[in-house]
Amino acid sequence: MEQNTQYVVGVDLGGTKIATALLDQSGQVLRRTRFQTAELKTAEEVIDCLVRSVEEVRGDLPVAGVGVASPGAVDTERGIILNGTNLPGWAGIPLREEMKRRLGIPVQVVNDANAAAWGEYYAGAGQGSKTMVYITISTGIGSGIVLDGKLLLGSNGIAAELGHTMIGVDGPVCSCGRPGCWEAYASGTSIARIAEEAAAREASLMTNLAAQEGIPISAKHLFEAARQGDGTARQTVDEVTHYIALGLMNVVHTFNPDCIVIGGGVSRVGDDLFSPVRRKTVSLVMEPYRDTFRIVPASLGDDVGVVGAATLCFTMSENNQ
Numbered sequence: 001m002e003q004n005t006q007y008v009v010g011v012d013l014g015g016t017k018i019a020t021a022l023l024d025q026s027g028q029v030l031r032r033t034r035f036q037t038a039e040l041k042t043a044e045e046v047i048d049c050l051v052r053s054v055e056e057v058r059g060d061l062p063v064a065g066v067g068v069a070s071p072g073a074v075d076t077e078r079g080i081i082l083n084g085t086n087l088p089g090w091a092g093i094p095l096r097e098e099m100k101r102r103l104g105i106p107v108q109v110v111n112d113a114n115a116a117a118w119g120e121y122y123a124g125a126g127q128g129s130k131t132m133v134y135i136t137i138s139t140g141i142g143s144g145i146v147l148d149g150k151l152l153l154g155s156n157g158i159a160a161e162l163g164h165t166m167i168g169v170d171g172p173v174c175s176c177g178r179p180g181c182w183e184a185y186a187s188g189t190s191i192a193r194i195a196e197e198a199a200a201r202e203a204s205l206m207t208n209l210a211a212q213e214g215i216p217i218s219a220k221h222l223f224e225a226a227r228q229g230d231g232t233a234r235q236t237v238d239e240v241t242h243y244i245a246l247g248l249m250n251v252v253h254t255f256n257p258d259c260i261v262i263g264g265g266v267s268r269v270g271d272d273l274f275s276p277v278r279r280k281t282v283s284l285v286m287e288p289y290r291d292t293f294r295i296v297p298a299s300l301g302d303d304v305g306v307v308g309a310a311t312l313c314f315t316m317s318e319n320n321q
C-alpha cells in the first residue's frame with residue numbers, strides 16, 4: 001500500500017444491494033453509489049457489479065485499497081466468502097484475488113459485523129477506546145471485537161459470534177439450531193417473540209399499537225407501550241433488558257472492554273433500552289468490573305459497513321493484500 005495515498009473504498013455487500021463509498025483517511029464518506037443485486041444471476045455478474053461500483057466512486061483518484069464487508073462466514077486471510085449470503089453461486093469464490101486482478105489495487109474481504117465493529121472504533125462511537133466490543137441487535141445478534149486497536153479475527157477469521165454464546169441451559173432454540181443462545185433471548189426477533197407471548201397472556205397496549213400498523217408486535221411496539229405506562233410491556237422490557245445485560249455481563253467478564261457499542265435496529269429505541277441495560281449490566285458484573293466500561297449507541301448508522309470495510313485498509317497487514 002502506498003504510504004501517501006489517502007483514499008479508500010468500502011463495499012457493503014448485502015442480501016439485496018451493494019453499497020459502495022469512497023472515504024478519506026478520517027473515515028469521511030466523499031462519494032457513494034448503490035446497486036441492486038436482485039437481477040444478478042451468477043457470481044461473475046456480482047463481481048462485475050462490485051468492480052463497477054468501485055470504479056464509479058474512485059474516478060481517477062488514487063485509492064489505497066478496497067474493503068468488502070459481507071454477511072456470513074468470511075475467510076479474511078484467503079479473501080473468500082465461505083457461506084451466509086443468498087447471492088448465486090457465491091460460496092468459495094476467490095473474491096479478493098478476482099477483484100484485485102481487475103482493479104489493480106489491494107482488496108480485502110471481511111465479515112460485516114467485524115467491519116461494523118471496526119467502523120465504530122475508527123470513526124464512530126468507539127473512537128478513542130482501547131478495547132471495544134460492538135454488538136448489533138437486529139434480526140439476530142452480530143458482534144465484533146477490537147482488542148488493543150486490532151480487530152479480533154480468530155485463527156479462521158470467524159471469531160466473535162457472541163450471539164451464539166449460551167445464556168440459558170435448555171433455553172429457546174436459536175436460528176443456529178442450538179438451545180439457549182444469547183440471540184434466542186435478546187435479538188430483535190426474540191424480543192418480538194417474548195413480547196408477543198406476553199401480550200397473548202395479558203391484555204396489553206402492544207397489541208393495539210401493532211394492530212394500528214397492521215403488523216405483528218415488534219420490539220418497537222413493546223418499548224412504546226412501556227413508555228406509555230403499560231404494565232405488561234414494562235414487565236417485558238424488564239425481562240428482555242435483563243437478557244441483553246446477561247450477554248453483556250459475559251462480554252465484560254471475557255474482554256474487559258472500556259467501551260461497548262450497541263447498534264442495529266433495536267438500538268434505535270434509545271434511552272428506554274440503554275438506561276435499563278446499563279443499570280442491569282453494572283449490577284450483574286463482578287465488583288472489580290463495575291466502573292470499567294461504558295455502553296453507548298452506535299453512531300454511524302447505515303454507513304457502518306462501508307466505513308469499517310474501507311478504513312480497515314489503513315491497518316491490515318501487507319500479507320493480507
Ligand SMILES: [Zn+2]
Nearest residue numbers: 164174176181
Ligand atoms: Zn445460536
